[in-house]
Amino acid sequence: MTExxxxxxxxxxxxxxxxxxxxxxxxxxxxxxxxxxxPIRPYTEVMDxxxxxxxxxxxxxxxxxxxxxxxxxxxxxxxxxxxxxxxAGSSGTGWMYGFEAIVVTATDRLPVxxxxxxxxxxxxxxFGVEHNDALAVRDLGWLLVWAATAQEAIDTTLIxxxxxxxxxxMMPCAVALDGAFLTHSQHIxxxxxxxxVRSFLPPLNLGxxxxxxxxxxxxxxxxxxxxxxxxxxxxxxxAKRSKGVIYKAYKEFNEIFKTNYEQPFYDEFMTDDAxxxxxxxxxxxxxxxxxxxxxxxxxxxxxxxxxxxxxPFPTEELRTSLSRFDAIGVVDRDVSYGAPDLCGIVFxxxxxxxxxxxxxxxxxxxxxxxxxxxxxxxxxxxxYETTLKCAKEDVDVPVTWIGVRE
Numbered sequence: 001m002t003e004x005x006x007x008x009x010x011x012x013x014x015x016x017x018x019x020x021x022x023x024x025x026x027x028x029x030x031x032x033x034x035x036x037x038x039p040i041r042p043y044t045e046v047m048d049x050x051x052x053x054x055x056x057x058x059x060x061x062x063x064x065x066x067x068x069x070x071x072x073x074x075x076x077x078x079x080x081x082x083x084x085x086x087x088a089g090s091s092g093t094g095w096m097y098g099f100e101a102i103v104v105t106a107t108d109r110l111p112v113x114x115x116x117x118x119x120x121x122x123x124x125x126x127f128g129v130e131h132n133d134a135l136a137v138r139d140l141g142w143l144l145v146w147a148a149t150a151q152e153a154i155d156t157t158l159i160x161x162x163x164x165x166x167x168x169x170m171m172p173c174a175v176a177l178d179g180a181f182l183t184h185s186q187h188i189x190x191x192x193x194x195x196x197v198r199s200f201l202p203p204l205n206l207g208x209x210x211x212x213x214x215x216x217x218x219x220x221x222x223x224x225x226x227x228x229x230x231x232x233x234x235x236x237x238x239a240k241r242s243k244g245v246i247y248k249a250y251k252e253f254n255e256i257f258k259t260n261y262e263q264p265f266y267d268e269f270m271t272d273d274a275x276x277x278x279x280x281x282x283x284x285x286x287x288x289x290x291x292x293x294x295x296x297x298x299x300x301x302x303x304x305x306x307x308x309x310x311x312p313f314p315t316e317e318l319r320t321s322l323s324r325f326d327a328i329g330v331v332d333r334d335v336s337y338g339a340p341d342l343c344g345i346v347f348x349x350x351x352x353x354x355x356x357x358x359x360x361x362x363x364x365x366x367x368x369x370x371x372x373x374x375x376x377x378x379x380x381x382x383x384y385e386t387t388l389k390c391a392k393e394d395v396d397v398p399v400t401w402i403g404v405r406e
Contacts, residue, residue, distance in 0.1 A: 010257055012193040019182035020045035022150040022189050023089070023115050023175065026157035028059045029197040030113075033084035036075035038066045040094035041127050042179040043117035047089070069094040073101035073114075080110040081219060083210040085161070085203075088112065091179065092119035095133045105172045106141030108220050109235065111164035111204070112172040113157065118282070118333075119179045120371045128372010129179040131281065131334040135310070135345055141235050143173035143242060144311040146281045148267070150187035153177055155259065156308070158192070158201060162249045165204050168241045178333075180372055181283040192257060200256050243312045265314035267306040268321070270296065274303030276388045279322075280331035281307045281346065284368075284375060288331070291380030302384050307346070315353050322354060327362040327391035329383050333369045341365075341398040362391040368402035379403055 017025070024046050027035065037047035054063055062079075066072035069090050076086035090098060095116055105112050116134040120126035138144055143164060147153040153175070160173040177183050208215065223231065250264035262268075269289050271277060278288045285306040295302045305321070307314075322328055332344025340348055347365035354360050366383050369375040379402050390397055 008195045009193050010196050011190045014188055014190050016186050017150050017154075017189045018045060018184050018186050019147065019150045019153045019177045020117070020184065021049045022153040022187075023157050023177070024049035024053065025189075025191055026154045027087045028053050029192060029194055030085065030087075030158060030161050030201060031059060031194075031198075032061050032087045034062045034064065034076060034079035034086045036064050036066050036072040036079075036086070036088045038069050038072045038090070038094070040069070040091050041117070042119060042183040043089045043091040043094070043115060045183065046115055046117075069098040070101060073098035073105065073112075076112045076114075077101050077105045077108070077110055080105075080112050081108070081211045083204060083206050083212075085165075086112050087114070089115035089117065091117040092133050093122050096121065096136065099136075102137065102142075103140055104220065106137070107231075107235065109141075109170040109209075109238065110172060111161075111170050113160045113164055114172065114174050115157070116174050116176045117179050117183045118176055126371040127179065129181060129282075129333060130370050131176070131332075131345075134174055134176040135334055137174055138311055138345075141171060141239070142311065143171050143309075144176065145173065145309045146176045146307070147182065148282055148285045148306055148308075150182070150185075150189045152308075153182065154189055154191065155253065155257075158197060159246075159249050159253055162201050163242060163245050166242075166245045167205070167207065169238050169245050170206075170209075171235075171238055171242060176282065178282040181286075196256060200252060239312055243314075246309065246312070263317070265307070265309045265317055267308065269304040269306070271303035271305065271321075271324075273301055274325060275301045276327045276329070276384060276391065277303045277305055277325050278329045278331055278380065278383055278387070279305045279307060279346070279350065280333070281310070282333065284331050284333065287375045287377050287380040290377045291384060294377065295381060295384055300384070300388075310346075310349075313349060313353075318350070318353050319357065322350070322361060323357055323359075325361045327364070327387045329364050329366055329387035331366045331368055331375075331383065335367065335370065343399045347399070362387075364390050364397060365399040366402050367399060373403060375402070
């Protein structure tokens, strides 16, 4: 008699989830050992969902309620040094309050995965989305990636663990979700099965870097000028290697979960014949894509690129892709006071990327959606039309604030 082989399903179910809930399920599926929690909107629903999953026996982990964000990130830093897969999250000024520990986590090459529910930095108080909180780690040695949907949130969190914990990388990774527009909006999400996730995500192995009484080592000694440059160079090389690891992780993710992330670092929408595009991060994609569809009906050759990974930055890939277009409008949901041409952070990264090209597309900047102000479809159309006008009339208007009362 032939024995029947039962095939493990790739996904356990589909469910209506917010972005926060999707991240929580990814943490469950990653089978983390230590979770450090401290509430702040809009991240709080992640810790709430995790506490329910733990109470219902869906997985097992040490769930520690810290006395502050600083303590929260100290806990996961030290837990990871002991070989525990760890998770924490925060938003806005809470993320900033944990900065002493957040900085050291990166310099010590400890692969913590954290969720940042993007929120405007106080004062004045605002719970709405801005990207400055997450972008604050862009030069500190953290990997940094944005999700645009709840499905991307669960997928990206699992991929973040795979990349951060790779032996050739060993860097912390921040997964950013736009406050309210993604953290609290609901989407149908395919939740992977635990068995399939285990085939993608191996256990954390720090090797000889694991703190243990049987392996007496020192992490972060005082080295001063004798060794600091060499250590910085090691971190620099790890960041370089992370690009290749990201490509490999997405390739395997696509094969195992039957997904279609063609380009891991960014998503292109209707760009094949586009002359003018907008580029942005996170949920900017929603109004931008809707604007593309409306303008396409009028015969406009427009498209959109949604940037996922900000660190490592896909310099060569974007340089090749963006060189096809006549004009690019970069949408920044951040402010960089006194920056070159008074423009946003993403814009200046894109302009730097395009600098070596002999024939450069016209690049203009839009500051939009600060403090959670909605970017409407009409705003998207305005940005496309302004970008096109600057290119056709050779008008040099580096930055335009969208929807602001003058």
